[in-house]
Amino acid sequence: MEPGLGHRLEALGIKPGQQVKVLRRGWWSGPIHLRVGMTELMLRRVDAARVVVLAGDPSPVNP
Amino acid sequence: MTHCLDATGLVQVHGQATVAVLGMPNTGKSTLFSQLTAAHAHIGNWPGLTVDLMQAELTLEGRNVQLVDLPGIYDLRGHSEDEAVVRRFLESTPVDLVVIILNASQIDRQLRLALQVRQLGLPALLLLNMADEARRFGVAIDIEELERRLALPVLLISAKYRQGLAQARQAINRELAASEPGAGSGVRDLEARLAAADADRAAAMETILDAAVTFPAQWRDALTRRLDRWLLHPLLGLPIFFLVMALMFQAIYALGVPMQEALVALIENLSLNVLTPALASWPSFARGFIVDGVVLGIGTVSAFLPVIFLFFLAMGVVEDSGYLSRAAFLMDAFMERLGLDGRSFVLSLMGFGCNVPAILGTRVMRSSGLRLLSMLVIPFSLCSARLNVFLFMASVFFSPRQGALVIFGLYLLSFAAAILTALLFKGRFASEEALVLELPPYRLPTVLQVLRRAWAEVRHFWFWARRYIIFGVVAIWLLNNLPLGVAPASAASLSGRLGELLQPVLAPIGINPRLTVALVFGFIAKEIVLGGLAVIYGQSAGHGALGHALASEVSWVQAVSFMLFTLLYTPCLSTVAVIRTESKRLGFTVFSVLWSLVLAWLVSFCFYQLAWLVGWR
Structure with missing residues (x-):
């Protein structure tokens, strides 16, 4: 992972063990729209591909 | 006041306390800064940093304070240029107080920055901004508990609606009263100290949040959800976006061009009827130099001011409402393939009116490669001044129907030149930063806020250009x-x-x-x-x-x-x-x-x- 990305994602709330909800995907393999805790983000798929996510409970995310 | 130069080359004013405002992007930090400083802020080069920071000298309840607005950052350990600037600032400047400003409703992640400042042992004060939003979204914060656990004064404010500002001023003053101005020194071993405390911080953050903050069981911002369903729609999102942009353009140039023409006419009038007769006895060369050289020069600069003002007014509304980041989301797939991103697209589009404010607008970007590539591309946008020349030439050399085709062709070429330039140079000006953007909830911009910002941009342009x-x-x-x-x-x-x-x-x-x-x-x-x-x-x-x-x-x-x-x-x-x-x-x-x-x-x-x-x- 590019050195800055891990720090940046953590500062935006994406940290190990954090629940993440995908709200939508952009057209033509555009960015994805995420909700993490109380924050909504867009993240390019290239960058998102570097984050390991486990499938979780599909119920609404509670921060 | 006496000035002296200390060992690091910093100009220190005796008896004046240095207060740094630190916060994450999109927390209303600049709004707070301008509310605290009123009209006294100026952009200036901070000695030893080679970057421009907003600064203001003000008197806070009888105390001389120098307030410095640091760039918005996510992380004191981050790798962006702005983050490096803030680190260098804290290492080289003895700060008497750090005012940390966070978005109250996003305290679940933003508290991290406050903890980092705490770990460096800097004297600090925490302002939780956007209290109105936190309330609306159902985030409840126990201020006393938070103060106790952080061992920092904490205030809940709303800079946009001017709530809690007087208390914030008093709190800053109280904290400064407790310390000797200029007594501290720059932070040593900043990065090593933060890195060593990483694990502790994560654990501390969880404990504090559990004890002092209650989050809603369900996400409550139904308005944003509903608007995004349309504005980020896979098929309708882009057409809606282009429509909004077209309307914005129309408005800017419908208002701005007559203002521009009036201003030019006024200056021409003055130079013809006042200046020329006044200089009648001068030799013709000197007169020409003043009238057609200097005055024309001032006229050329000031002619841009109305359009720049309106442009930044419109940009302010688009940005403060949260739509700019949505536009970036919509166009990013295409722009990514050109080595640019969604924001560069919005600015290039603005360039079709006037390139100057569009280039000023690249300040929203943090990565320097991306900014430079955008600046390389924007000048190919066919601006209204060029259109003027083309309309004249087309009317001289072509029938109306052919002329329209020629002009349409020039617009196509303008896009093609921009795309070609991006493709050719994207390797040289690579964006070293991953694009992770916050999509803030939709907000209603306040009139005062957008006016103040547009005015600041006009002043900045006038001063530099x-x-x-x-x-x-x-x-x-x-x-x-x-x-x-x-x-x-x-x-x-x-x-x-x-x-x-x-x-x-x-x-x-x-x-x-x-x-x-x-x-x-x-x-x-x-x-x-x-x-x-x-x-x-x-x-x-x-x-x-x-x-x-x-x-x-x-x-x-x-x-x-x-x-x-x-x-x-x-x-x-x-x-x-x-x-x-x-x-x-x-x-x-x-x-x-x-x-x-x-x-x-x-x-x-x-x-x-x-x-x-x-x-x-």
């Missing part, structure tokens, strides 16, 4: 009027000789010496190309006389070649000036000018030579 533009205008006036006694812009003048001298290069693209001089005028601003042609051909630009004179000497193929060159080469001196001041790199500015000249020449050459081969004359 004027000297370059006035210098350029004066230089070109001298070219047209030296040696002494020549008819302005005639073959005997320096620019006329330059026109002759450039024939070996410009003849192959069909540009004769007279048109070359017009291109020299166009380097200042495309607004004065027609006026320049009028001087060169000795005909007034109105009444069709200039058109006849032009058409009798220039073929339509030459005219199209001239238009192609005008579209692609340096838009104007103002654009060059803002590229210089915004990029802070002379080499890049020269490169940008040269590339546009090379591309303009190549395109005109291909067109003119092909037309020649086909037999069009």
Whole structure:
């Protein structure tokens, strides 16, 4: 992972063990729209591909 | 007050406390800063940092305070330029108080920054902004518990609605009263200390949040959810976006162009009716220098002010409402393939009105590679000043129907040049930063906030660009009027000789010496190309006389070649000036000018030579 990305994602709330909800995907393999805790983000798929996510409970995310 | 220079070269004022405002992007930090400082803030170079920071000297309840607005950052350990700037600032400056500003409703992640400051042992005060939003979203914060656990004073405020500002001022004053100004020193081993405390911080953050903050069981912002369903719709999102942009443009230029014309007319009037008679006894060379050189220069700069003001007003609304980041989301897939991102697209679009504010707007980008590439691309947007020249040329050389096609073709070429430039240079100006953008909830911008910001941008532009533009205008006036006694812009003048001298290069693209001089005028601003042609051909630009004179000497193929060159080469001196001041790199500015000249020449050459081969004359 590019050195800055891990720090940046953590500062935006994406940290190990954090629940993440995908709200939508952009057209033509555009960015994805995420909700993490109380924050909504867009993240390019290239960058998102570097984050390991486990499938979780599909119920609404509670921060 | 006495000034002295300490070992690091910092100017320290005795008895004055230094207060740094630190916060994440999108927390209303700049709003708070401008509310605290009223009109006293100025942009200045911070000694030893080589970046411009907003600063203000103010008296806070009888105490002299220097307030510094640090760039918005996510993380004191981050790798962006801004994050490095903040680290260098904290390492080199003895700060008496750090005012940390966080978005209250996002305290679940933003508390991290406050904890980092805490771990560095800096005297600090925590302001939780956007209290109104936190309440709306159901985030409840136990301030006393938070204060106790952080061992920091904490205040809940709403900078946008001016709530809690008086208390914030008092709290800053109280904290400063407890310490001796200038007693501290810069932070040592900043990075190592933060890295060592990483694990502790994560654990501490969880404990504090559990104890002091209650989050809603369900996400409550139904408005944002509903708006996003339409505005980010896979099929409708882009058409809606283009419609919004088109309307915004219409509004900016419907209002701005008459204002611009009125301002130009006013200055012309003053120079004709007041200045010219006043200078009547001066030698004609000196009079010409003042009236057509200096005053024209000031006029050229101030003509941009209304459009810049309106542009930043509109940008302020788009940005503060949260739509700018949505536009970035929508266009990112396409722009990513060009090495740019969604925001560069929005700015290029703005460039179709005027390139200058569009380039100023690249400040929203953090990665310098991305910013430079955007600045390289934006000048190819066919701005309204160039459109003016094309409308005139098309009316002289073509029937209305053909003319419309020619102009449409020029718009297409403008896009093609931008895309080509991005593709060619995306490797050189690679964006080293992953694009992770916050999509904030939709918000209603306040009138005062957008007005204040637009005003600040206009002041900034006036301050930085004027000297370059006035210098350029004066230089070109001298070219047209030296040696002494020549008819302005005639073959005997320096620019006329330059026109002759450039024939070996410009003849192959069909540009004769007279048109070359017009291109020299166009380097200042495309607004004065027609006026320049009028001087060169000795005909007034109105009444069709200039058109006849032009058409009798220039073929339509030459005219199209001239238009192609005008579209692609340096838009104007103002654009060059803002590229210089915004990029802070002379080499890049020269490169940008040269590339546009090379591309303009190549395109005109291909067109003119092909037309020649086909037999069009």
